[in-house]
Amino acid sequence: MEKIFCSHCFQILQTGCPTCPSCQQRVGYLSDVESRSMLLKMLLDQRTEVRSTAIFALGWRKDRLAADALVACALRHPSNISQGLQIVKVLATIDNGTPLMTALQYLMARHPGSEVKQAAFYALSQH
Secondary structure, eight states: OOEEEOTTTOOEEETTOSBOTTTOOBOOOOOHHHHHHHHHHHTTOSOHHHHHHHHHHHHHHTOGGGHHHHHHHHHHOTTOHHHHHHHHHHHHHHOOSHHHHHHHHHHHHHOSOHHHHHHHHHHHHTO
């Protein structure tokens, strides 16, 4: 069964749940702007699963404006290599314009994880 997140507390919910059992807020659908704002807010969450969902969703949306927020997320959690690699993968798929190149170059220069640096280098070399 598909899972969704509460837009108030980011608790994982089953699809079709009318209210969040954690915060008792009504579960509702968000507009595109509200959805983007919520996804960027989710990148700041301490829970890995919440951040991973936001990273995946931003990549699925091909949200070029999220490049800086994705890089900041990778740098806030440098020990989470798999998430850093996920961010590089998303950055490589959203666009090959200036924001992408800058984001990947910044990750390559600043991220402490060699795997993330190598992935960013590889992604840059493919564009």
